[in-house]
Amino acid sequence: MTNKKWILTGQDGYDVSLQLVDxxxxxxxxxxxxxxxxxxxxxxxxxxxxVIAKSEGGAAGSITPNVVPGSDGAGTVVAVGSSVKSLSPGDKVVTYLAPSIPASDETTLPGFADIASGLGQKLHGTLANQMIINQHGIIRAPSNLTPVQAATLTCSGLTAWNALFGLTGREIKKGDWVVIQGTGGVSIAALQFAVAVGANVIATTSSEDKAQRLKELGAKHVINYKETEDWGDVARGYTPDKKGVDMVVDVAGNSSLTQSLAAVRTDGIIVLIGLLGKFDTGAIPMMSALWRPCIVRGVLLGSRKQYRDLVKFVEEKGVVPVVDDVVFGLEEVKEAYRRLEEQKHFSKVVIKIAIEE
Structure with a gap:
């Protein structure tokens, strides 16, 4: 009997380098x-x-030859090594992208080097029936979620959690105002978490269909950023006394930072978590922060402690992560990559992995 796994034979794009093998x-x-x-x-x-599958000019860094891609996953423990005391066969778990971070400090935040040496790049990832992983690379899964839902937490969920609640003393709370951009995994997770604590969410999108879904998930206001170029001023106008929002979760980087600075209140927070926007936008307008003093905070994933806090929050609040309408099978991974690349998805693109009988 054999399992299946995907491997990257190179970094010439998923159409070429991604191969399904026994x-x-x-x-x-x-x-x-x-x-x-x-x-x-x-x-x-x-x-x-x-990016890893098509590392343009080595932007993502190199891979281990024939590495199994994918960092996000959920499953069941089958067996444990002799030093593993906190997990047992049958436990439901989710993966943590950077297991190489020393286990001695649960609060250590990963940097780019930790991510580049993590699952799906240097270490075998989750696009397979089975994986062997260091015990520090898995966390107990929320008891209220299915594996498909739990598999969204590794990167998007944890990043959103760190963005909203990771700065001690400045955690988002009931009544606060938050801007989220678009309908990708981090943005939708941030929307769900913010709504769960009673915050007011302003969302941006370019799609009327997606705007309706954002409202159904609890967004108080939705702005079409293609129709409204100065959406930052519009978002500010929605807040009490037009003081501005408490936090912007910025996924686009240079191309949206001007509007994020326009939306945020004095002493508010802009969390930079993505590079989905265009790079040819000229100088980064950071001097604008002088005219509206605020915190600009970069976030990459989160710590293991934050991950455990996230799991507890999801269980206590009954949060159920949103996944894309199309769920793929393991043999359809290339189609899943294509849907993500073409930005046809809503929230997370998920692969359901059948159990081998």
């Missing part, structure tokens, strides 16, 4: 002391996966 079933007898064997039930994709 993989022998692992029993767990060969595990190292800190290893955990996980039967995967679901995975989800990130923009990072596209």
């Amino acid at each position: 993989s022998e079933i692992t029993t767990g007898t060969e595990l190292g002391p800190d290893d955990v064997l996980v039967q995967l039930h679901a995975a989800s994709l990130n923009y990072r996966d596209l």
Whole structure:
């Protein structure tokens, strides 16, 4: 009997380099002391996966030859190594992208180097039936979620959580105002988390259909950024006394920062979490922060402690992550990559992995 796994034979794009191959079933007898064997039930994709598969000029960094791609996944523990005490066979778990971060400090935040050496790039990832992973690369999954829902948390969920609640003393709370941009995984997770604590969310999109879905998820106001170029001023106008929003979760970078600065209140926070916008926008308008003093904070994922806090929050608040309307099977991963690349998705592109009988 064999399992299946996807591998990257190079970085010439997913159409060329992504290959589905057979993989022998692992029993767990060969595990190292800190290893955990996980039967995967679901995975989800990130923009990072596209960049790694087609590393233009080495932008994403190199891969381990024939690495299994994908960092986000949910599954069940099958077997554990001799040093693993906190997990047992049968436990439901989700992956943590950067297991190489020392386990001695649960509050350590990953940097680019940790991400570049993490799952789906240097370490085997989640686009497979099974994976062997260091015990520090998995977290107990929320008890209220299916694997498909839980598989959205590894990157998008954790990044959104860190954005909203990661700055001690400045966590988003009931009555605050938050701007989220677009309908990608981080933005939708941030919307759901903010609504769950009673915050007011202003969302931006270019699609009327998606605008309706954003409202259904709890967005108080939705702005079409293609029709309204100065959406930052419009967002500010929605807030009490037009003082501005408490936080902007900015996923576009240079191309949206001017509007984020226009929307934020004095001493508010702009969280930079993405590079989805255009790069040819001239100088970054950071001097504008002098005219409206605020905090501009960069966020990459989050710590293991933040991840555990996220899991507790999801359970206590009953948050159910939104996934895309189209859920793919393991053999349809190239189609999943294409849907993500063409931006036809809403929230997270998810792969449901059938259990091998």
